[in-house]
Ligand code: GLY
Ligand code: MN
């Protein structure tokens with residue numbers, strides 16, 4: 531019989547308790563207080579920005595939006611959740627869901643803009659807390675060695691975490707289908723965004739990252755952040771990069787579609803990027819060097835650029851001269867979990883930095899893959915004038931067919947992104963399983 535999500539979450543808590551006990555004892559702490567954080571107030575106003583709780587707080591209880599709340603972890607003691615839920619007739623006070631984990635923590639409700647009193651002992655406080663405030667509480671703020679160890683505890687996902695990312699993918703994929711339909715029906719970016727939110731059942735302030743909904747050239751703006759309210763006269767393409775959050779855990783998915791006025795060559799290029807993505811996914815297994823796989827992405831992009839008539843030199847030359855970097859300045863992907871760009875992607879398990887290669891500074895994952903990691907694989911190919919103009923003026927310009935690049939430009943770009951669990955002998959595609 532398969533475990534329910536409640537069973538899996540209880541097993542996840544057992545694992546967390548063991549990990550925190552080991553880490554705290556190794557580093558000589560009696561306990562750690564985790565602050566959920568609080569939303570920023572607009573300057574000179576009484577309105578607040580949207581908010582999501584600190585990752586290590588979510589790691590225990592999966593509550594992404596609890597503000598001014600604290601979780602005290604002391605090995606050998608039941609965790610204590612200080613839940614900020616003041617009486618308030620302007621707002622609905624915070625309430626916890628009816629989930630099994632609530633039986634595993636002591637819950638103290640009250641006002642906690644001021645932190646709770648701490649027990650005696652050597653304690654750390656982690657989260658958005660200043661050193662001065664921590665000192666006044668008798669605790670150390672954000673000790674680096676502790677943060678490294680706690681981050682590392684998020685790298686290999688538990689069964690519960692994988693189930694949550696799977697569910698986030700299912701809800702996100704419902705949104706992607708509806709987004710495509712809204713585009714085909716002639717919608718503007720805002721219509722596509724609203725269709726996505728409706729089908730994936732989430733409000734805009736609670737998405738794990740700002741949905742990227744780019745029609746035409748906007749698909750070439752990597753983190754495009756606006757939603758045009760009127761549809762363009764001609765619709766060449768749509769790129770949607772949008773996710774979901776389930777009990778704290780994120781989906782991060784991108785799809786690109788041809789529009790009714792797409793150039794006849796565009797669907798084949800989208801298919802080419804999708805095929806490259808599948809070949810890169812086939813290279814995922816424990817021990818895979820992600821930096822090397824990122825290099826394979828550039829080889830594959832170069833092959834596509836040559837095959838589709840954008841580049842006239844060899845594949846090797848297109849990579850060596852930096853042509854592929856101008857067409858794709860971002861990394862192959864990143865760790866995924868409570869944060870869309872999850873922690874510890876650029877260091878070893880003991881926190882030794884593993885910086886990205888100098889000519890690929892945007893690569894967010896530089897470590898070897900291990901079972902339990904969840905990563906994205908997201909090759910992309912874009913027309914970004916800011917990057918292509920210097921290429922056009924440099925020596926490699928003669929290797930580029932600019933006529934074809936200019937025909938591609940109104941389509942903005944292509945990105946195909948899935949979320950993958952590394953297993954003992956390969957990878958499981960959590961996004962395709964959710965289709
Ligand atoms: N959605 C941001 C990214 O794909 O990394
Ligand atoms: Mn991503």
Ligand code: MN
Pocket residue numbers: 771772782783784947
């Ligand atoms: Mn993405």
